[in-house]
Amino acid sequence: MKYKILTNSFTNRSKQLLFLTLAIGMLSTSCKKYLDVNSTPNNPTVVPPSVLLPNTTIGIAFANGNDLNRATSALVQHIAGVANQTAAYDVYNFSGAFDNQWTGEIYGGAVSNLVILINSDSATSPAYSGIAKLELAYIISVAADIWGDVPYSQAGQGLKFESPRFDKVQDIYQGNASLGITSLFDLVKSGIADLGKTSALKPGKDDMVYGGDLTKWARMGNTLLLKFAIQLTNVNPTLATSVINDVITGNNYINSSSLDFAVPFGTAVGNQNPIFSFNNVNRNSDQMLSTRMLNLMKGLNDTVRLGKFFTKPSGSFVSYDNGSTAAIPALATRSRYNTYNTGDRSGNTADGKVGGDTAIRLLTYFQVNFILAEAALTLGTPGDPNALYQAGIKASMLKAGMTGAEVDAYFTSNPTVVTLSGTVEQQRQQIITQKYIAWVGNGIEAFNDYRRTGYPVLALVNNPSGDDPTTIPTRLPYTNTELSTNVNAPNPRPLTNVKLWWAK
């Protein structure tokens, strides 16, 4: 019916054209609005620091506990890789590896967001920028210790530096004013200073480690200084000594295992720590206890602690020699990471289904004791090396879950193990060996000490391959993606047998 009415009212051609023009005109004016639909409803474009901080904190812990940990734990022979990538790492084959670590975990996960926190919160909410500086110092040290020269002063800043410079390890640790590189020491000190300033926003539960207690972060910062300092014993003992002396004088570092800088994970799917996620959920059969670790611990009668570190499903330790081609023991019998690293709330380890809530330990009280023991022994800093050494062992044993009575029994029956003796170098070997044992689950720290001191003495794996099958790698290769996209990346990359600046 409508058609008819319209037909009757528009009978001549000009009116039709007029109407057409009007309609098209209407259409054009509304185009702008019609097309204005390109703001994403799916993702925020601005976020508060309280959601960035948890992400960076988990990021640095995940970077420590994931593939870098698997590679370094195999290199220091805590574990033996028996399948897939871990088996390749075991024999020094890192082909195509670590892109996820460099890209997703370190630079894209932690560093970029730490830079955002530092840049946007230094002025108004320095509580956040302070924590961010400490976390940045930590994660950059991990990268620099693993790869050597790495982007630092120009890293994580997006298009501002499209090919970030690879800062030299010595410049990262010691700073280089002419290149605009702040030393890790100064970065930490600046972070600690920020923590003391008035802050508009302060972290609460979004601080997953210390619940917003900034005094604990200051302890974490000072402990970080200790870790950085001890790394320089071969190359700058003067700086190392002065930093350690200052920290001891300040007396504000981690002085109890309850203050450890350890990032918590959960039992919920998707919140489980990467050691559990790998070993107990996704790649059950890829890695197990190394025979070399087993032999070392047996030699020290330290099997109670080893039992806390590794499982004994068949009643005894079932290990595998690194790089061996022998038959791999049945999965059900293998000694694998125990609850100390995988976490277990229910006490049910048989099926490996519940767990994942162990914190990833980044800085610990036992570590502080071993650092101070070594510094007192070799740098003459305050403290009794032997007492600190014993405090380190005890802290580790208790942390691992041994009872006080078990610890005492061990000390009573193994006086030569728990007492420093011999030359300074022999005593140092004792300290580092115990530190190495204590670090089961954190291969990166054990790998750092091994390269710096040569302890414990490790033999080549069976059937080595990789860049240089005659030496244990002393650094990991840069990732292919960085090499192919950054014109400032060292080309060709240094081989894995090229020692780092601070290495022995």
Next chain:
Amino acid sequence: MRKHFLLLSSCLLLLFAHVFAQSKTITGSVTDPTGKPVPGATVLIKGSRTGTSTKSDGSFSLNVNEKAKTLVISAIGWASQEIEIGSRTAFSVSLTGKENTLSEVVVTSLGIARDKRSLGYATQNLKGDQIADKGSVNLLNALEGKVAGVNITGASGSAGASVNINIRGITSFTKSNQPLFVVDGIPISNDVDRTNGGPNGTLGDNQPANRALDLDLNNVESVNILKGPAASVLYGSRAAAGAIIITTKKGGGPGGKSEIIAGSSYSVQNATGLPKLQNEYGEGLNGAYATTTSSSWGPKFGSTPTVANGLLVGGVAVPYNPYPNNISEFFRTGTISDSYLQISGGDAKQNFSLSGGYLNQNGILPNTYVKRTNVKFTGNTILREKIKLGASVTFTNTIQNGILGGNGQSALGVLWGMARSIDLTSYRTKGTYKNADGTNNFPIPNTDNPYFDAYSNPLKSNLYRILGSVNLGFDVTPWLNVSYRLGIDAYTDRRKQIFAISSGRVPTGQDLEATFFRSEVNGDLIITAHKNDFFVKDLNLTALVGQNINQRLLQSTQVQADALAIPGYYQANNGTVFSNGSNESTTLTRLLGYYGQLSFAYKGYLYLEMTGRFDQSSTLPKNKNTFFYPSVNAGFVFSDAFGITNNVLSYGKVRASIAKVGSDAPAYQLSNTYVSGGYGNNVASVSFPFGTTAGFGASSRIAPLTLSPEFTTAYEAGVNLGFFNNRLSIDAAYFNTVSKSQIFNVGIAPSTGYSTKTTNAGKMTNKGVELMVTVTPVQTRDFKWDLTGNFTKIVNKVVSIAPGVISFSIPGNAFTGSIPSIKVGQPYGVIIGGVIPRDSATGQRLINPGTGLYATTTPNQVLSNPNPEYSLGVTNNLRYKGFSLGFTFDFTKGGQILSFTAATYKSRGAWAPTAVDRDKPWILPGVIPVAGGKAKTNNIQIPAQAYWQTLGGLQSEFNVYDATVFRMREISLGYDLPSSITKSMHINYIRLSVFANNVFFIAPNSIIDPELNTQGAGNIRGLEFQSAPNARTIGANLKVSL
């Protein structure tokens, strides 16, 4: 916004709802001299482009205006006829003699029917009977082997698995390279929606469908493939990758006759391409029996007769025997039943068609099926002789149930790698694949029983789709037509992926509920003017202006319930963790287009056409969101122009075109965002929130400061030749396309803190040759043999990417170590991974002297290239009286596939050759480097297991296979009951046919069928991650027309 849109649409509809002109409908039938109907004959109004083609019964109906004087009726193989229309409305045309021109009406851009001789570019038309009743469920499968210039590859024979199609190569780095699908003038979605269930995500899910699966093949009248930008330019940026124009069957028999067509087919399917496996050695490693390995490196059968193989069936250990069919028996005989009914009636003025179809496919894999229901109603009417009104609505329900594939814990992943001594079948027959509590039962720890995985961890998709359109046409004056067409395509796809507790991939169980809603609204206003004798006698002009409005919306919601509390109960409320993967996403894209076309035809032999289109896209920066692209094409029928009339050359035409087509950006590329935090991959991962703590981080992509469209410029030249009265015809084309200013996320140094930045850069070229040859070698009164062949060769090259960038990975999921990539100097989509270094002097692979194995691979090398060198297809149709025999075979030369399945056969010691000389030492071919000297030939002996495990590395160069394959694609034999019988029963025809599809293949250089592509439709090709095999289909079909 929606309000505006509706308002505008209704304005536009009203706009031309007020003008009328005089027109009438004519109907008729076309027969050969013996009285047999001639389907597909062209009926054109002389001097216009209004026309139609005859139906299968030879009938036609056509709406003509009062100025129309003459009909031109032509059909291949016959001389064309001209008939005065006068006052007649019914025509009976009997064809005679031989034709002297090739004439065919094809549906081109915007649904405009055109005489093919006037086109300056290549298109290819397939009739419904070349598609239906051949055993294909997905339209794209039915096109395989039949179209020049097109690459079509199915994912697998899994029910509903997607099919990839690329027309004239890949032209966009990261956008979709699938052509636009248009049904009766309405663009529809052919998207693939992937479900990211479990840690392997899309690398291990069931292969989802491309949405062309929803089309009922029985209802397809014709498919026209618009190959280059010149052909599809009026569709604008949406058709940058070409267009598939589908015309469905309409109602309206001649003279008001109604027609009922009923058809039914039933087929069976079987898995094909299973390789030959050994049956001499069973489960174990290093020659020793082991209960917990999937490998067949154990002792020889018969050597340890008392060893139980670890498989407890009903608590009883079964002997250590080979089970030669343990893999092949996993595949069942699939069935497809397909029924179709179409009722049409009315005359050419008022007609309707109602059709319904139901297809039920039970796939070759257990617990897989596709059930598709289609109901369609179309009605057309002509009001007051001048207004053509039409509406159509199609309702589809497609249900797809599938099982998991892929590396790691999946039914197929475990199946392909299973030891030869595992009696898998008994788990099915005895129902022991799961324990009493519903958990997995398999002797190998942390490994899913394939039957457990198939029955306990399926992915189901339940899709409801509505496709509706209205169109309206006015003959304002005899020379001016205004039409409007509005269409909507919308579907909701409810997905449910479950993982039972104890599943290898998700041990704590999962219920994933995902919903995809897609809609596309498209409106076209088209004004066409036609003028004969435009200034010059015999110069005809057709001018067209149009306006297009398009909106696409994708909404997806997903709830992922993890860590299920109650076994066997799959509801979101059974989960205890919801933070992983639960999300919601909305993507809205809008486009406005304005276009024009000027076509000149001089004396029916010289054609020139120019088009131009402006697009405005919501996805581009507001001040730079308009882009223009033109095209020009010309055709010259020199045989007519020069009056060539001899017995050898009967028809000759040359044609050329240059066309540019622009393509906008994906939505939401212009701002930097934050995303919910997460770390890791399939071996270990975390994601926020942690408990009640949320975590966000900057997106790894940096937004561009500005963005401009992608452009592809295509140059095409072609020739159509007809010889011997067109008994032999050749249609050849050469094309060269240059794609520039690609929009993609280019990789940047990860140490910037970001992985990519969105940019406009890069250049890629495609050069190609297409050839179509049609021959009728024999033609007698009773016997006719038609042969059509097609040949395609496309050379793609990535010329540049971005300054300083030599390669980057194609977006999508992939395994580190075999990354589908875009690499400068290489064709699109090469797989990049590690390659064993070679000795520079001998070219031999280097051996590690310590192990006798190969040296560590050099990363970032081209591992394989999925692009074929060329492909050809040949279709034969032989007709003798009521019998017709058709068969299609195709041949693809070159291209490569990286196969995880083949790798597993070797590394697990299952492939037949791994049993040969197993107890003897083996030496890998290669050389041992000698310091300062000539490398010496490797002489280090290694066990057979080490040898085959080396050659069976999943991502190694040894598992790249040449994809050269010859395939008998289709055979069909039909029989039409003689009309003498049917006529007495008042039946138009009864047609009985039997058919076979994917009959057999010969792939001389590959262990598996090289036409498998785990990721199906998309830009990633040439990877096979333990996916389903292909299927052979054999069936029969009965069709009756009343």
